[in-house]
Amino acid sequence: xxxxxxxxxxxxxxxxxxxxxxxxxxxxxxxxxxxxxxxxxxxxxxxxxxxxxxxxxxxxxxxxxxxxxxxxxxxxxxxxxxxxxxxxxxxxxxxxxxxxxxxxxxxxxxxxxxxxxxxxxxxxxxxxxxxxxxxxxxxxxxxxxxxxxxxxxxxxxxxxxxxxxxxxxxxxxxxxxxxxxxxxxxxxxxxxxxxxxxxxxxxxxxxxxxxxxxxxxxxxxxxxxxxxxxxxxxxxxxxxxxxxxxxxxxxxxxxxxxxxxxxxxxxxxxxxxxxxxxxxxxxxxxxxxxxxxxxxxxxxxxxxxxxxxxxxxxxxxxxxxxxxxxxxxxxxxxxxxxxxxxxxxxxxxxxxxxxxxxxxx
Numbered sequence: 531x532x533x534x535x536x537x538x539x540x541x542x543x544x545x546x547x548x549x550x551x552x553x554x555x556x557x558x559x560x561x562x563x564x565x566x567x568x569x570x571x572x573x574x575x576x577x578x579x580x581x582x583x584x585x586x587x588x589x590x591x592x593x594x595x596x597x598x599x600x601x602x603x604x605x606x607x608x609x610x611x612x613x614x615x616x617x618x619x620x621x622x623x624x625x626x627x628x629x630x631x632x633x634x635x636x637x638x639x640x641x642x643x644x645x646x647x648x649x650x651x652x653x654x655x656x657x658x659x660x661x662x663x664x665x666x667x668x669x670x671x672x673x674x675x676x677x678x679x680x681x682x683x684x685x686x687x688x689x690x691x692x693x694x695x696x697x698x699x700x701x702x703x704x705x706x707x708x709x710x711x712x713x714x715x716x717x718x719x720x721x722x723x724x725x726x727x728x729x730x731x732x733x734x735x736x737x738x739x740x741x742x743x744x745x746x747x748x749x750x751x752x753x754x755x756x757x758x759x760x761x762x763x764x765x766x767x768x769x770x771x772x773x774x775x776x777x778x779x780x781x782x783x784x785x786x787x788x789x790x791x792x793x794x795x796x797x798x799x800x801x802x803x804x805x806x807x808x809x810x811x812x813x814x815x816x817x818x819x820x821x822x823x824x825x826x827x828x829x830x831x832x833x834x835x836x837x838x839x840x841x842x843x844x845x846x847x848x849x850x851x852x853x854x855x856x857x858x859x860x861x862x863x864x865x866x867x868x869x870x871x872x873x874x875x876x877x878x879x880x881x882x883x884x885x886x887x888x889x890x891x
Contacts, residue, residue, distance in 0.1 A: 542635060546587045547613050548646060549637075556645055563641035565682045569628040576616055577844045578623045579870060584687065585615040585639050591632030597624040604629065625844055638681075640690045676726045676777075679750020684866040688792050696787045697724075701777030706770045713768035719757030722784040725749055728774015734766040746771075758784050759793070760859040792865045793858045795875045807846040809874075810834075812853040812860045823850045823879070831856045831863075838867040847871040851879055 540557040543549035569575050576586050588607045595603045616626045680686055725747050736742040757764050758781050809826035811818050818828040849857045851874055864871035
């Protein structure tokens with residue numbers, strides 16, 4: 531899949547339900563929580579899951595609806611069925627796979643539902659708009675630009691409307707200047723940042739995971755999260771290349787609003803409903819050989835980071851607890867890449883029936 535975060539025309543909504551019922555003046559807000567994506571031939575667009583938080587609409591191309599090896603149907607973007615989300619075509623199970631290059635509109639389901647509710651309740655619309663325009667610490671002069679980009683980020687796609695509002699409310703505005711080092715390599719991470727105004731450059735550590743590469747940051751981009759998830763030192767410098775404004779969040783608030791939303795542990799009932807989950811141990815090979823959960827495979831977290839595109843999005847991945855914070859970081863990275871991954875804490879591990887609860891030596 532290739533993401534394209536460019537602005538989507540409001541007219542695209544006329545092709546799909548229930549998007550076509552949304553008034554024109556509300557479509558801009560809806561599309562702030564949407565993105566278009568391109569899928570290559572034979573790649574999976576979506577698979578059946580009870581936990582999906584997104585809707586996928588086929589804009590262009592042909593796809594294969596697979597309920598089983600023998601039961602499959604081809605559809606095109608012009609098929610009447612495609613006025614509905616692709617999720618509706620596999621409600622009882624299955625996979626939607628591209629058989630030609632496909633373009634897909636992806637929308638956060640929670641935000642769509644919220645807008646539909648507000649359409650039925652004008653009073654609620656006024657209350658929500660009033661709350662949004664008076665969020666403490668958010669300057670309306672640059673609010674729209676950075677928020678629009680952040681809404682379409684991999685992180686925001688994993689957050690509910692309420693969680694996203696909590697993120698915005700807990701950001702502290704910090705004025706920064708060109709040439710200022712915001713994050714220093716080899717220091718402990720204390721804050722999560724969203725760039726609200728201005729531009730910055732990330733210069734990675736030569737021997738770190740990004741091998742000294744540099745990246746430009748623009749409004750809506752975020753950084754500093756991985757060091758907070760894994761409680762590690764920073765592996766890059768972040769330097770402002772212009773004057774600007776940062777939204778800064780403390781480690782405690784990051785934990786409660788962002789990390790806890792992405793790094794989740796299923797209940798026993800949810801876990802038992804998974805179909806043949808893949809158990810991953812993210813420690814180093816030597817650690818894995820000393821002791822590990824039976825049936826687990828060893829994929830160190832560094833290798834996961836480099837090969838996120840190679841994971842099969844039809845599968846469920848359960849990250850075993852032996853890696854500690856490294857295991858939590860693996861879940862965090864995988865979730866942002868659209869991989870259905872969960873953290874197995876020690877309580878869940880201890881509840882597994884034999885032989886899965888035994889530890890191999």
